[in-house]
Structures are given as structure tokens and as C-alpha cells.
Amino acid sequence: MTQKEQKEKKLEDIKKEAEQKNCPVQRSLYFIEEFLAGPMCGKCFPCSFGSYEARIRFKRLLTGTATDEDVKSIKRIASNMIEASMCKKGKDTAKFILDNIDLKDLTEHLSGVCSGNDCLAYFKYIIIPEKCNTCGICLGVCKDNAITGEKKKTYLSGYHPFEIAQKRCTKCGECIKVCPTGAIVVVNATVKEPVGV
Numbered sequence: 210m211t212q213k214e215q216k217e218k219k220l221e222d223i224k225k226e227a228e229q230k231n232c233p234v235q236r237s238l239y240f241i242e243e244f245l246a247g248p249m250c251g252k253c254f255p256c257s258f259g260s261y262e263a264r265i266r267f268k269r270l271l272t273g274t275a276t277d278e279d280v281k282s283i284k285r286i287a288s289n290m291i292e293a294s295m296c297k298k299g300k301d302t303a304k305f306i307l308d309n310i311d312l313k314d315l316t317e318h319l320s321g322v323c324s325g326n327d328c329l330a331y332f333k334y335i336i337i338p339e340k341c342n343t344c345g346i347c348l349g350v351c352k353d354n355a356i357t358g359e360k361k362k363t364y365l366s367g368y369h370p371f372e373i374a375q376k377r378c379t380k381c382g383e384c385i386k387v388c389p390t391g392a393i394v395v396v397n398a399t400v401k402e403p404v405g406v
């Protein structure tokens with residue numbers, strides 16, 4: 210197998226790995242980062258510069274710091290890469306971005322919504338007090354010590370209800386799996402509506 214064939218095979222492997230991600234923004238960012246780390250040769254300016262610039266903008270989308278200008282830039286960068294990249298790898302990278310991202314996905318991220326529920330910056334776990342029976346099972350499975358509160362004791366009143374400390378929570382989902390009453394839900398971090406798991 211020639212070096213060129215090895216790099217082409219690597220690009221196909223990257224594509225398969227990227228397609229396993231639910232979020233289209235994360236899918237594209239993964240593809241770009243792996244492309245930059247491996248098969249990209251760096252010989253033509255549109256491909257190398259475009260890939261780096263696209264990566265910056267996708268990272269901003271994932272962290273919730275992107276603007277409308279970033280969304281426009283991603284589409285422009287990918288279009289320029291298809292036209293001006295000298296090799297098939299650069300063109301394939303741009304095509305992957307354009308095929309996996311439509312403007313709806315990008316603008317949703319701008320408004321704080323991840324359609325794949327994968328971007329940690331866009332959702333959080335909360336405990337609905339009315340549903341919580343204060344059994345404490347979630348407290349026992351939380352490896353991050355992000356759940357605070359006290360188990361209910363029949364002979365006491367004035368105990369602290371369970372809450373999730375957002376700064377400690379790594380959003381692993383273990384608490385949701387064990388909650389017998391469905392009191393722990395995933396909500397959009399900005400809109401505060403349940404979004405499911």
C-alpha cells in the first residue's frame with residue numbers, strides 16, 4: 210500500500226468515526242481536528258488555512274461563544290476549500306463539512322440549542338422537587354459529588370432538598386438512570402425546557 214493510499218484510508222476512517230457523533234457540529238469538528246492531525250499535507254493555503262479557521266469557528270459553536278459571523282464564515286470557508294484546494298483530501302474535508310452542516314444546525318447552536326443533545330454547554334441536569342422523593346439513590350451514584358441535599362427521614366422536618374451543583378456536574382447521566390421517580394431531567398441551559406436524554 211502506497212503512502213497516498215494509507216492517507217486516503219485514514220480519511221475514510223476519520224469519516225466513519227465522525228459519523229458516530231450525534232451533534233453535526235461535533236461531527237464536523239472531529240473530522241477537521243483528525244484531518245489536521247493526520248492526512249492533511251499542508252501544501253496548499255486554502256486547505257490548511259481553511260481547516261484551521263473552520264476549527265476555530267466550530268469550537269466557538271460548541272462553547273456557546275459563536276456569532277452570526279462565525280456561521281457565515283464556516284459556509285464560506287468550506288465553499289472556498291472545495292474550489293481552491295489542490296488535492297482531493299482538502300476538497301473531501303470541505304464536502305464533509307457542507308454535507309453534515311446545514312445553516313439550521315449552526316443557528317440552533319447560536320441560540321443555545323444542540324439538536325443532538327451532545328454539546329455540554331447547551332444543557333444541564335436538574336432535579337424537579339415535586340417529583341423527588343428524597344430517597345438519596347442519586348446521591349450515591351454521583352461520582353462528582355454534584356448532588357447536594359439530605360435523605361428524607363420520617364421523624365425530621367426542615368431537611369435540604371436535593372439539587373445538582375452545575376459547576377461540579379460532568380453530565381454523565383448516571384443519576385437519571387437510577388432515579389425511581391423520574392425527578393432528574395435534562396433541560397436546555399438557557400431556555401430551561403426539558404430536552405430529553
